[in-house]
Amino acid sequence: MKKIFYLTMGMGAALLLASISLPKQDAAKDSIDQKVETLLAKMTLEEKVGQMNQYNGFYDATGPAPSEGNAKNKFEHLKKGWVGSVLNVRGAKEVRELQKMVVEESRLGIPLIFGLDVIHGHKTLAPIPLGEAASWDLEAIRKSARMAAVEASAVGINWTFGPMVDISRDARWGRVMEGAGEDPYLGAKIGVARVKGFQGDDLAANNTIAACAKHFAGYGFAEAGRDYNTVDVGTSTLYNVILPPFKAAVQQGDVKTVMNAFNILNGIPATGNAFLQREILKEKWGFDGFVVSDWGSIMEMIPHGFAADLKEAAMHAANAGSDMDMESYGYLKHLVDLVKEGKVTEDKIDDAVRRILKVKYELGLFNNPYLYCDEAREKEMLYHADHYEDALDMARKSIVLLKNNPASNKSKLLPFEKGKKIAVIGALADDKTSPLGSWRIGSDDGTAVSVLEGLKEYTDFTYAKGANVALGAPEFQQQVDINTTDKSGFGEAVALAKKSETVVMVLGEHGFMSGEGRSRTDIGLPGVQQELLEAVYAVNKNIVLVLMNGRPLALPWAAEHVPAIVETWHLGTQSGHAIAQVLFGDYNPSGKLPMSFPRSVGQCPIYYNHYSTGRPDEEAFVFWSHYIDESNDPMYAFGHGLSYTDFEYSDFKIDDTNPAEIKVSVVVKNKGKVAGEEVSQLYIHDKVASVARPVKELKGFEKYSLESQESKIITFTLTEAELGFYDNQGKFIVEPGMFDIMVGTSSIKGLSGSFELK
């Protein structure tokens, strides 16, 4: 395929260059808006519709195979100016060649914008986004997105389809790995940090790229966690949980693009939903960038039962405010006719094209269409040494110490003393690809530092694989075999554990078991890993379980029996170094869960900020809201995460003398022997409201470090922004009355009090 792409580049391009002039940047004073108007006035209807058309490249696909992926036609269309953007074409040289074809051979020479899913790095990979979210460190997250933008922009990319700001409460959904977890407050802050990292301070610089808040809206609420499934949420959840991270990305992050979603919302597909895209996003929030459809989501309105055919689907999407068509071919085929038939007004087309051109101007593409196509820079920036440092920092900060109880010799297993002899068991310990995680289009297999490589720098160890994790055929990532049954390695692993004092078991999901299209109904350890864990435990209870996974797992047996559990997600390029540094105490873990870990998959969706029911309290008999076979509580709560030191909370105070700024403070002391970082979290509960409010809502957090025995006063300020909520008409209101407040180390542990908002 790639070859076809080069074959079509001919000398003809150079000949045409003489007669066609680029739309040059006018006098500097001219605002971008004026330039857009000037250009728009020169465009034919076909050329306008062309800007609204996005094609996939010719060799990577990040969705179902394009039904009409005839490369030859695509080149013709590019030369006619019928394509505004392409996705999945990368490499400074490849991008330059395609850009040149369009700039030199199309009538107006409007440059393409090149999109790619740059989700947690391009070559150098940071942890998966859910892992990064566990750091609660907004500056580190911003820097991580910056690193991703620097590498991606060096391969010609000027637009990433990230961040995903979908809130999700269901660990069965494979795409939870791509977001910031279950909480809208944390999710909004992280979304803004990511947008700022991608877009930087100057979008026209050659190392910044346009971001895209996705998937607008509700995609994270796919029923039963099955990807692409029906979404059916109430208005209050829409306004208070789903929309806030998008609003923040638009208003605080100035995100340049938004991607709509595959799902329906109240029976109307998000892609054809004017209420979402026009009324809320563009009118209410003042979003002035453009909306791209998700892959094929325009044509998917046909199977949704909302459009009879592609023409009707294109009409709905354009009227509803979807500005660019990704891989449905609906706009190119039908929009011109739809305008001529009066079914879509030319004003709507103009509005979409204005938005797209504006972003292209802002990216600096009209000044220099090849701004991002510098092969020397590409060589220099990919896997840049500075990026290893940033990725390592982010990886360490993303690790969550879930449990660290005394083991059989009565002392805590972690951290290990330097040089301590350990046995290591588990295929993932020796894996240099899986820890890179899902959604890593630009990266190279085998580039993660494995756990074994990381440990080598600290100690001699003995190793046994024990069992396969179910790696699956690499060329068919979707076919990851989760049912591996081979136990032939058990004997060796158990024998090794028997003669060792301490065992590190590295278990979990392969990197490709989460991500798009990777929903699971069983969120335990895949394959025979649970059996391996129990077999090893039978001979040696001193186990440190290092988990690698792209979603919360339900591991009740491990939580009950294994003394120490370290959650490492898929940490990216620097995995092994980060894990070894934490195990040997060179980095004191500071991560906190951004998503609840259930005890059983049957509890999903499970989230800390749920509502009360009318029967919340335990009754002697069955008639209260509970399960008869499992507790209501998660295994590990939202916000949970331990440290190698202990933080003591005291002196909880609420100062409500000024109702516009309620001050809440605590004193936190590091009572242990080592320095550590803590994330103090503030939760509110609006006790009685005109629309029932959740039992707890995160409304503030602060991450800081304390030396041994050091104390600090942590003060939070609550204003209307934190105390109010959206009513069922989408109006933000603040109601007087009683509020419970808690400040603590997780969503379930802290000091609390109340005040009345007058």
Ligand code: NOJ
């Ligand atoms: C489909 C995914 O839902 C979306 O997030 C992604 O950006 C596009 N494919 C393009 O790869």
